Amino acid sequence: SPLPKIFQPLEIRDYTAKNRIWVSPMCMYSAQDGFSTDFHLSHYSQFAMRGAGLVMVEASGVQPEGRITPNCLGIYKDEHVPGLRRIVSHMHKYGTIAGIQLAHSGRKGSTIPLQQYGTRGESLKSSVKEGGWPEDVYGPSAIAYDNHHYTPKAMTLKQISETKRAFIDAAVRADRAGFDVVEIHGAHGYLLFEFLSPLSNKRTDEYGGSFENRTRLLLEVARGIRQVWPHNKPLFVRISSTDWVDGGWTIEDTVELGKILLNAGVDLIDCSSAGNDTRQNIPLGPGFQIQFAERIRNEVPGMLSGAVGLITTSVQARDVLEEEKADVLFIGREFLRNPSFVYKTAHELGINIKWNNQYERGRLKTKYSF
Numbered sequence: 001s002p003l004p005k006i007f008q009p010l011e012i013r014d015y016t017a018k019n020r021i022w023v024s025p026m027c028m029y030s031a032q033d034g035f036s037t038d039f040h041l042s043h044y045s046q047f048a049m050r051g052a053g054l055v056m057v058e059a060s061g062v063q064p065e066g067r068i069t070p071n072c073l074g075i076y077k078d079e080h081v082p083g084l085r086r087i088v089s090h091m092h093k094y095g096t097i098a099g100i101q102l103a104h105s106g107r108k109g110s111t112i113p114l115q116q117y118g119t120r121g122e123s124l125k126s127s128v129k130e131g132g133w134p135e136d137v138y139g140p141s142a143i144a145y146d147n148h149h150y151t152p153k154a155m156t157l158k159q160i161s162e163t164k165r166a167f168i169d170a171a172v173r174a175d176r177a178g179f180d181v182v183e184i185h186g187a188h189g190y191l192l193f194e195f196l197s198p199l200s201n202k203r204t205d206e207y208g209g210s211f212e213n214r215t216r217l218l219l220e221v222a223r224g225i226r227q228v229w230p231h232n233k234p235l236f237v238r239i240s241s242t243d244w245v246d247g248g249w250t251i252e253d254t255v256e257l258g259k260i261l262l263n264a265g266v267d268l269i270d271c272s273s274a275g276n277d278t279r280q281n282i283p284l285g286p287g288f289q290i291q292f293a294e295r296i297r298n299e300v301p302g303m304l305s306g307a308v309g310l311i312t313t314s315v316q317a318r319d320v321l322e323e324e325k326a327d328v329l330f331i332g333r334e335f336l337r338n339p340s341f342v343y344k345t346a347h348e349l350g351i352n353i354k355w356n357n358q359y360e361r362g363r364l365k366t367k368y369s370f
């Protein structure tokens with residue numbers, strides 16, 4: 001019988017992922033001054049060493065104030081490149097595609113790592129003494145996410161243009177570090193999504209108001225990156241497919257934007273949701289966001305679609321792709337619980353994939369197994 005889709009290779013431009021089980025970007029709050037450490041090398045390598053088709057390195061700030069916390073990874077200095085290159089080359093040894101998510105936190109910047117949330121009251125604010133940047137928190141409009149976050153300053157046109165430039169420069173650094181894929185973070189209420197959503201963007205200039213104006217910054221970033229990012233390398237966008245709030249960004253907007261992004265040279269939309277408005281009403285449950293990947297797959301022909309969110313079992317994962325609801329899966333927390341999720345899935349589905357050489361004796365069932 002043919003391999004289920006989940007274990008079929010996927011070609012994008014000049015790159016081939018060996019399977020479609022990919023590691024979702026996850027902030028680890030373990031960087032110093034934006035620099036990666038041995039933690040990142042071991043953390044990202046573990047997934048590559050255990051068969052992940054692609055590993056997406058966590059949200060990495062394109063500007064220092066574009067980090068979420070003082071401990072977030074950065075790609076805003078040339079000096080950040082060698083550490084990242086070491087991680088990429090190690091992942092490449094195991095045949096894994098290496099991606100990095102380029103991010104700007106916008107009005108959700110200068111916070112403390114989420115693991116510390118609750119240990120110091122309910123506030124997420126990170127002060128200057130704690131390494132934060134309260135004075136440099138900005139977004140499309142001066143509206144705070146909630147009262148546990150700083151109130152941002154509305155960006156000037158000059159700041160918008162500098163941030164755009166920073167995304168493009170970061171893509172150049174990502175290329176120098178050897179990454180195969182760049183993903184633009186346009187989700188979860190961070191800067192680029194704040195511009196998309198009418199709930200957070202109240203601007204009256206060319207970056208606010210109409211759909212065309214609210215999508216302008218993301219499109220300028222995508223087009224700008226596509227110009228410097230090598231033609232043979234894939235470009236992804238992660239988006240919040242909906243705000244889950246009446247009057248907010250919708251899946252219909254996402255589909256419209258998807259068509260424009262395809263023209264801008266984006267290869268895949270990674271379909272997440274939410275994170276921009278505390279009124280969000282999310283029907284959480286297994287695979288609750290798969291419907292959005294399905295919409296992109298059906299309504300934006302030529303665009304690849306990634307499903308993410310509460311995909312945790314081998315059968316569920318296999319079926320999303322067998323039922324043609326998405327082209328790839330991004331798995332987050334299940335990979336934290338079980339870095340061997342790819343091997344486990346193969347084992348449970350009875351599929352004989354190639355294991356990393358060093359671990360081969362874990363795979364083989366012989367008369368000497370015990």
Ligand code: FNR
Pocket residue numbers: 024025026027028058059101185187188238272308309310311330331332333334
């Ligand atoms: C995340 N998530 C996330 N998303 C993103 O786009 N960039 C990021 O850096 C992070 N950081 C992050 C850290 C941690 C610890 C978690 C648990 C999550 C969201 C993540 O990629 C994923 O979309 C969600 O966790 C839903 O998928 P799972 O975990 O249900 O498979």
